[in-house]
Amino acid sequence: MSVKTSASAAIIEAVNISKSFGPVPVLFSVSMDVREGEVHALIGENGAGKSTLMKILSGFHDPTSGQIRLDGRQTALPPNGAAEKLGIVLIHQELNLAEQMTVEENVFLGREKRSNGFLDRAAMRHNVQKYLDEIGLDIAPTDRISDLTIAQKQMVEIVKAVSRNARILIMDEPTAVLTEEETEVFFRQVQKLKESGVGIVFVSHKLNEVKAIADRVTILRDGQWIDTRPSQDLTPDTMAQMMVGRELSDLYPPMNEADVDAELVLEVKNLRAPGIDTVSFGLRKGEILGFSGLIGSGRTAVFEAICGLTPIESGEIKLFGRDTGPMTVAQARDVGLAYLTKDRKEKGLLLDKKMRPNLTLFALPKFVRKFSIDRKAEDDALARAIRRFDVRARDADIVVGKLSGGNQQKLLLAKIMECDPKIVIIDEPTRGIDVGTKQQIYHFIAALAAEGVSVVVISSEMPEIIGICHRVVVMREGHITGILTGDHINENEIMRYAAGLKREELL
Amino acid sequence: MTMMTASEDNAAKSAKRFSVDFKTLGPALALLILCIIGFLLNPAFVSEGNLTNLLTRSAFIGIIAVGATFVITAGGIDLSVGSMAAAISGVMIMNNAVETLGTGVPTVLLGCGLAILLGIGAGWINGALTTKGKIEAFIVTLGTMGIYRSLVTYFADGGTLSLNFEIRGTYRPVYYDSFLGLPFPVWVFIGVAICGWLLLNRTAFGRYCTAIGSNEAVAKYSAINVDRVKTLTYVIQGLCVSFATIIYVPRLGSASASTGVLWELEAIAAVIIGGTVLKGGYGRIGGTILGALILTTIGNILNFTDVISNYLNGTMQGLIIIVAVLLQRSDWKLGKSGKS
Numbered sequence: 001m002s003v004k005t006s007a008s009a010a011i012i013e014a015v016n017i018s019k020s021f022g023p024v025p026v027l028f029s030v031s032m033d034v035r036e037g038e039v040h041a042l043i044g045e046n047g048a049g050k051s052t053l054m055k056i057l058s059g060f061h062d063p064t065s066g067q068i069r070l071d072g073r074q075t076a077l078p079p080n081g082a083a084e085k086l087g088i089v090l091i092h093q094e095l096n097l098a099e100q101m102t103v104e105e106n107v108f109l110g111r112e113k114r115s116n117g118f119l120d121r122a123a124m125r126h127n128v129q130k131y132l133d134e135i136g137l138d139i140a141p142t143d144r145i146s147d148l149t150i151a152q153k154q155m156v157e158i159v160k161a162v163s164r165n166a167r168i169l170i171m172d173e174p175t176a177v178l179t180e181e182e183t184e185v186f187f188r189q190v191q192k193l194k195e196s197g198v199g200i201v202f203v204s205h206k207l208n209e210v211k212a213i214a215d216r217v218t219i220l221r222d223g224q225w226i227d228t229r230p231s232q233d234l235t236p237d238t239m240a241q242m243m244v245g246r247e248l249s250d251l252y253p254p255m256n257e258a259d260v261d262a263e264l265v266l267e268v269k270n271l272r273a274p275g276i277d278t279v280s281f282g283l284r285k286g287e288i289l290g291f292s293g294l295i296g297s298g299r300t301a302v303f304e305a306i307c308g309l310t311p312i313e314s315g316e317i318k319l320f321g322r323d324t325g326p327m328t329v330a331q332a333r334d335v336g337l338a339y340l341t342k343d344r345k346e347k348g349l350l351l352d353k354k355m356r357p358n359l360t361l362f363a364l365p366k367f368v369r370k371f372s373i374d375r376k377a378e379d380d381a382l383a384r385a386i387r388r389f390d391v392r393a394r395d396a397d398i399v400v401g402k403l404s405g406g407n408q409q410k411l412l413l414a415k416i417m418e419c420d421p422k423i424v425i426i427d428e429p430t431r432g433i434d435v436g437t438k439q440q441i442y443h444f445i446a447a448l449a450a451e452g453v454s455v456v457v458i459s460s461e462m463p464e465i466i467g468i469c470h471r472v473v474v475m476r477e478g479h480i481t482g483i484l485t486g487d488h489i490n491e492n493e494i495m496r497y498a499a500g501l502k503r504e505e506l507l
Numbered sequence: 508m509t510m511m512t513a514s515e516d517n518a519a520k521s522a523k524r525f526s527v528d529f530k531t532l533g534p535a536l537a538l539l540i541l542c543i544i545g546f547l548l549n550p551a552f553v554s555e556g557n558l559t560n561l562l563t564r565s566a567f568i569g570i571i572a573v574g575a576t577f578v579i580t581a582g583g584i585d586l587s588v589g590s591m592a593a594a595i596s597g598v599m600i601m602n603n604a605v606e607t608l609g610t611g612v613p614t615v616l617l618g619c620g621l622a623i624l625l626g627i628g629a630g631w632i633n634g635a636l637t638t639k640g641k642i643e644a645f646i647v648t649l650g651t652m653g654i655y656r657s658l659v660t661y662f663a664d665g666g667t668l669s670l671n672f673e674i675r676g677t678y679r680p681v682y683y684d685s686f687l688g689l690p691f692p693v694w695v696f697i698g699v700a701i702c703g704w705l706l707l708n709r710t711a712f713g714r715y716c717t718a719i720g721s722n723e724a725v726a727k728y729s730a731i732n733v734d735r736v737k738t739l740t741y742v743i744q745g746l747c748v749s750f751a752t753i754i755y756v757p758r759l760g761s762a763s764a765s766t767g768v769l770w771e772l773e774a775i776a777a778v779i780i781g782g783t784v785l786k787g788g789y790g791r792i793g794g795t796i797l798g799a800l801i802l803t804t805i806g807n808i809l810n811f812t813d814v815i816s817n818y819l820n821g822t823m824q825g826l827i828i829i830v831a832v833l834l835q836r837s838d839w840k841l842g843k844s845g846k847s
Binding site for chain 2: 309328329330332333339341343346347348349350351352353357361362364365367368371372373415
């Protein structure tokens with residue numbers, strides 16, 4: 001395959017790159033180039049090989065075959081981030097900052113300015129301030145990283161990269177954890193960087209953003225290069241189709257009408273807990289209830305309190321018509337209430353363990369026979385879960401941390417479902433996963449509801465709330481500001497409640 | 508260049524496979540090599556008398572280390588075990604029931620019961636301070652280490668507490684007598700080891716310990732009562748200390764400020780040599796037992812030969828610990844590069 005590039009401007013080129021991990025091939029002769037002052041989006045489903053390609057472009061992996069050309073010359077990139085010296089910086093999804101140190105210390109970490117053997121703090125601070133001003137970031141060089149928001153931390157990473165004269169900035173899902181406003185700010189910075197000639201590679205599952213910010217888009221599927229096109233030739237729909245290789249008309253399953261007379265399985269009255277104030281709502285059998293609102297509006301806090309993860313200050317919780325006092329997580333599980341965290345890496349799965357102990361951890365008492373764990377039952381459960389949730393792992397003995405995000409999410413879902421809950425709360429069901437897996441998860445949620453399980457979906461992605469929920473609760477600053485049904489469930493309406501422009505008088 | 512990378516990849520992979528095997532078998536291999544060295548240096552090393560002696564001596568550290576395996580697997584640490592053993596033996600020896608119960612078995616049994624209660628209580632204190640008090644385990648047990656140690660000094664008034672001579676007669680068989688050719692302490696060791704292995708590897712409790720050590724937040728979100736499980740690991744540790752103390756007291760029949768000094772470090776060393784990860788999440792009882800045997804064997808071999816001074820026992824033990832961890836470390840690294 002000959003690669004056509006507008007040779008003059010390409011800073012880095014990957015030519016016919018293949019990569020195998022042991023016997024498992026993950027990239028097949030993929031080519032991509034990044035030009036000066038362009039934003040080049042890299043999209044594909046989980047496991048398509050995006051991360052591997054990014055790591056090859058930044059020297060963290062060696063290609064099994066193929067070439068990397070830097071400024072037209074074949075180069076073997078130095079390993080372990082040393083490619084930064086060549087101006088190629090990879091910003092990991094898990095940010096790489098020393099939490100307890102200040103912005104200034106982080107930016108200059110490892111190449112501190114000195115005068116007479118002592119740190120020249122004044123010069124460094126001045127320098128960092130200059131960068132912060134340039135990028136329009138409203139924080140001080142002396143702020144501690146742990147006090148910053150995620151978006152600000154990301155900016156600090158970028159400042160760090162810029163201060164090292166980055167020519168190529170490779171970012172792994174930079175917007176995954178940002179709110180919409182933060183994303184806008186972020187994009188303004190990207191625009192500035194672009195104007196200064198930096199080539200930017202960015203991976204995202206949010207195709208609208210890709211459309212908005214990228215100049216060119218490269219699509220990978222199953223380790224194969226599918227296409228590289230200018231973004232004006234693509235729509236989010238065509239991108240999604242090229243990623244999965246099939247029509248995605250039915251991303252959301254057909255919605256079953258909710259039975260408005262079904263019994264109330266969960267009634268919450270005047271619940272007060274850390275971060276939430278007098279919250280009241282009800283959930284019916286077989287209903288999919290959406291919880292929308294800005295990040296930090298208390299959606300997660302409501303259900304962490306109900307499920308016994310955080311203490312309740314006051315209020316009344318009725319499950320299946322019976323009053324429950326404050327419960328422990330185990331008690332909640334035993335009555336059929338399960339919460340699936342949005343933070344699957346920190347709170348959801350044991351990344352250094354295999355699939356089996358992860359799957360059965362939540363419902364472990366179920367697997368105990370005569371005081372010991374029934375391994376046979378565990379193995380059967382794993383086989384069942386892999387079938388039911390379509391978990392794809394290279395082999396069953398792989399540690400969970402090595403699974404792709406989508407497969408981790410499916411495993412986490414399987415783990416929670418292992419206790420056969422009657423009420424499931426799913427927090428950000430599709431964060432950081434690809435379109436194909438999203439579709440599977442939506443269909444799974446709909447099927448659960450059809451079986452009579454009640455599902456609460458907490459989500460910051462408005463389309464999925466609108467696409468799958470029967471009713472939507474909107475929260476703002478710890479309060480419920482509105483409960484929407486039917487035609488009222490639309491982006492406009494939700495936004496107005498979430499932003500505090502509109503407020504229902506609730507009993 | 509490309510070929511080279513491919514073969515490097517393969518090399519890394521086969522090295523990983525090899526070291527995984529090595530990791531499981533490592534401590535066993537090390538013990539075997541030590542035994543061969545011992546035999547070559549002095550054939551008397553494998554005499555029945557010496558082997559029995561070796562097993563008996565490793566029983567104390569071994570039993571305590573089984574408890575430490577639970578604490579460490581769940582992400583904790585217990586520095587107080589040596590002092591706890593000293594305090595418990597002190598209380599056992601001061602047992603004042605001689606006047607009412609005589610010098611027979613009841614008094615000894617009372618002492619043993621007391622020891623077990625004390626062990627459980629001391630362990631619970633460590634656990635509760637760590638979980639409910641939300642203090643680092645290292646700090647809590649550093650504190651209780653000092654407290655328990657000074658208690659025995661206080662009881663003994665700075666000197667030595669000695670066991671009543673006649674009770675010593677009654678109690679002596681617990682250390683010195685054998686059953687089916689194995690001394691009692693070895694039987695206790697075997698019993699504790701089997702129970703510990705079953706508990707860690709076959710029960711929900713063991714799985715919970717591993718989960719907590721691996722990621723406490725995940726454990727909490729998985730409906731595990733983290734505080735209770737963690738406290739229980741310290742209680743198990745305390746129980747193990749009291750078992751070890753019960754078989755240790757008749758050996759010397761006395762307790763002083765120097766009883767059980769550095770046992771905590773030997774126990775932790777045995778756990779680490781055995782392949783349990785110090786930061787938690789991964790425990791091996793079998794490895795711990797091998798670790799305890801390795802530590803005792805080193806001392807034993809040094810006693811048997813003049814090649815290295817017996818006074819360098821600590822040096823040899825220290826070297827073994829460092830080498831063991833280095834081997835595990837390189838293994839982790841390979842595992843990581845395998846991922847990337």
